[in-house]
Amino acid sequence: MASQEAGSCPVAHVERSLLETGTLTDPTIRDHPQAFYAAMRSHEPVFYDAKLGSWLIARYEDAQTVLRDSETYSAERGYNTQFAKGFIDEFSAILKAEGGGFFPDVIKSDPPRHTRIRKLTDAAFSAHRVKQLEPGIVEIAADLVEKMLAKSDRGEQVDGVADFATPMTIRVICKQLGIFDLDPDTIKRWSHALIQQIGMVQTRDEMVAHARQVAECQNYLIAQIHDRQANPKEDMISDLVHARADDDNAALDFAETVSLVRALLIAGNETTSTGMGHLVYILATQPATAQRLYDSIDDDRLLGRFVEEMLRMDPPIRVTSRMTTREVELGGKTLPEGAHILLAYGSLNFDEREFACPYDFDVDRPNLTRQLAFGAGAHRCIGAALARMELKVAAREIVRRLDSIKLMIPADQLSYVPSIATHRIAFMPISFTRRA
Numbered sequence: 066m067a068s069q070e071a072g073s074c075p076v077a078h079v080e081r082s083l084l085e086t087g088t089l090t091d092p093t094i095r096d097h098p099q100a101f102y103a104a105m106r107s108h109e110p111v112f113y114d115a116k117l118g119s120w121l122i123a124r125y126e127d128a129q130t131v132l133r134d135s136e137t138y139s140a141e142r143g144y145n146t147q148f149a150k151g152f153i154d155e156f157s158a159i160l161k162a163e164g165g166g167f168f169p170d171v172i173k174s175d176p177p178r179h180t181r182i183r184k185l186t187d188a189a190f191s192a193h194r195v196k197q198l199e200p201g202i203v204e205i206a207a208d209l210v211e212k213m214l215a216k217s218d219r220g221e222q223v224d225g226v227a228d229f230a231t232p233m234t235i236r237v238i239c240k241q242l243g244i245f246d247l248d249p250d251t252i253k254r255w256s257h258a259l260i261q262q263i264g265m266v267q268t269r270d271e272m273v274a275h276a277r278q279v280a281e282c283q284n285y286l287i288a289q290i291h292d293r294q295a296n297p298k299e300d301m302i303s304d305l306v307h308a309r310a311d312d313d314n315a316a317l318d319f320a321e322t323v324s325l326v327r328a329l330l331i332a333g334n335e336t337t338s339t340g341m342g343h344l345v346y347i348l349a350t351q352p353a354t355a356q357r358l359y360d361s362i363d364d365d366r367l368l369g370r371f372v373e374e375m376l377r378m379d380p381p382i383r384v385t386s387r388m389t390t391r392e393v394e395l396g397g398k399t400l401p402e403g404a405h406i407l408l409a410y411g412s413l414n415f416d417e418r419e420f421a422c423p424y425d426f427d428v429d430r431p432n433l434t435r436q437l438a439f440g441a442g443a444h445r446c447i448g449a450a451l452a453r454m455e456l457k458v459a460a461r462e463i464v465r466r467l468d469s470i471k472l473m474i475p476a477d478q479l480s481y482v483p484s485i486a487t488h489r490i491a492f493m494p495i496s497f498t499r500r501a
């Protein structure tokens with residue numbers, strides 16, 4: 066039943082009762098959270114999830130308030146509370162014993178440290194570096210699409226995640242970092258192990274197994290860093306190892322460098338491949354949108370708008386955390402000092418106060434670029450330009466070569482990797498034909 070209007074779209078009345086037992090730890094809500102989020106936006110936009118011990122922020126405007134005030138809402142304290150939740154001492158002991166040390170994620174620090182780190186990291190993401198990577202990314206995308214075609218010609222089942230999204234981003238990030246001797250499965254394993262530390266649903270046994278994999282990853286990266294210290298190359302690890310701030314010539318210290326190289330390997334990989342999976346999903350399930358891309362294959366602006374709307378509809382990062390540093394009013398609630406906050410991107414991008422007809426996939430919406438998939442404020446995604454370019458290139462190469470892309474199972478049977486941090490399709494069987 067329609068109870069209010071947003072743009073020209075009727076918005077269904079949402080029952081408050083969904084909030085009585087609702088928690089993001091419930092696998093059904095985690096995989097398909099829209100009804101839960103809509104209830105929060107309507108009735109309790111700052112909602113305490115008792116199972117997580119965190120306040121979920123559901124409305125766009127409240128999220129902007131949080132994201133733009135680093136003093137009241139600490140990224141460092143929020144992230145550290147979420148990281149390896151319940152097991153941090155044991156996790157750090159394993160890393161110290163087996164992985165060359167425990168290196169907290171410095172990019173998640175608060176100012177003034179964050180300002181210094183961010184300045185030094187920005188050097189590795191210059192427009193020049195991103196542009197330099199583009200031809201190689203086109204080659205990777207084209208190669209993977211051809212491999213999917215060959216697999217399909219052999220009569221084998223193609224998985225849009227394992228055969229495209231995952232190898233595409235792993236190959237790009239390896240090129241970017243200058244890593245050429247690792248097999249994709251190893252990076253996939255390491256990424257999963259690290260991203261599970263912010264997923265808030267791992268058991269102790271899983272944490273121990275993941276910590277050992279993170280240790281293996283760090284040992285590998287430490288060797289790469291030592292190599293770049295002695296032999297600088299044209300890659301991002303070298304950019305970070307040799308980064309100097311203009312004003313005082315300060316460099317990153319060793320622990321900061323390890324944590325940043327690790328962050329780039331994982332952040333650039335899990336997030337973009339999750340987005341890449343959604344891209345294939347949209348092309349397979351939104352025929353009218355796919356047709357527009359087919360009709361205007363070289364329209365760079367349209368491709369850009371497609372990528373933006375895809376990120377709005379299914380933001381790969383589902384929550385990021387903050388912690389209050391003082392008592393504060395937000396969304397009609399009084400939060401105490403030390404309240405753990407999760408910004409629910411999957412809700413923010415559907416806020417009908419900001420986006421008219423939010424459930425429609427609409428590349429023509431006027432405020433498309435206000436979507437928040439890359440965050441906002443001081444911690445806004447550093448890899449956004451690179452990720453956007455990768456997604457555009459992937460969309461173009463897929464549309465150039467494939468026709469009639471279809472999902473081989475009903476959409477509601479897709480499974481997602483268990484995590485509250487990302488919304489990652491686990492397996493996506495697809496069919497297609499070769500474009501004439």
Ligand code: HEM
Nearest residue numbers: 172332333336337340381385438439440444446447448452
């Ligand atoms: C579609 C792909 C991507 C999405 C959706 C995404 C999303 C995000 C979001 C939401 C944040 C803000 C976190 C916060 O506010 O706490 C962030 C930060 C960050 N992202 Fe991305 N990201 C993507 C791709 C990448 C890539 C390709 C890289 C690097 C290779 C990267 C590196 C980072 C780093 C280092 C930060 C931390 C920045 C800071 O705290 O100053 N991301 N990303």
